[in-house]
Amino acid sequence: MSDDPFGDLDAAMGDSGPSTSDSEAESTQELTAETDELPETGQEVSERSPLEDPAFEFDETVHKALYVLEAVAAEFDDIITYDVERELTRDHGLRNIKKSELHNAALAVVAEHPDLIVDRVLDQRGIDDE
Template structure:
């Protein structure tokens, strides 16, 4: 049986068959010189790169009042990010990094959350 695609390789300027490919490329000769190590990857400075990649994050919905969300965004952008940039020399600050830090701080202070919920309900006298 003839190969229906036999002339396709010739028409495209290629060789037909793997044997022709193997014969056309000579194998490299072994060298007495030691192989060069690839250059080590530059270690990113923690002042220039976020603590983690965005791909590592999880999108979660938080339900907040608009005024609280606006105040949070202002504090994160104008206070926290500005201090990290100006006073600590950080670059490439990502919102995901700031949000993660904010939630970590909140997680460490559950007593303040309890106080705020009681306050919001008008029960701050307890």
């Protein structure tokens, strides 16, 4: 008997391993390469549509914990969902908007304005820096 108590779980559930073969994985990698051609067929891959496709894939992201007050988190979520996402959809015709894309944009805007972060921290502490 194996030391792994879950060692035979895959077999019992009918899972014989990874769902893609090595050749399928290679084909997928070839498809995502910069050649813009389907492997073996020479057909071009359809272009990415900026209105339909996110700016980047989810697997390119990292998960980071942010520690915020509950009220600020709720306000942020509301603004992202009800203001930003709605405007992107209604006024700009974007589809398939991912939260990771919205969060990335929000943090990029914040990163461009460190002076506003300094001002807010001083304000939160009740320090008048003027």
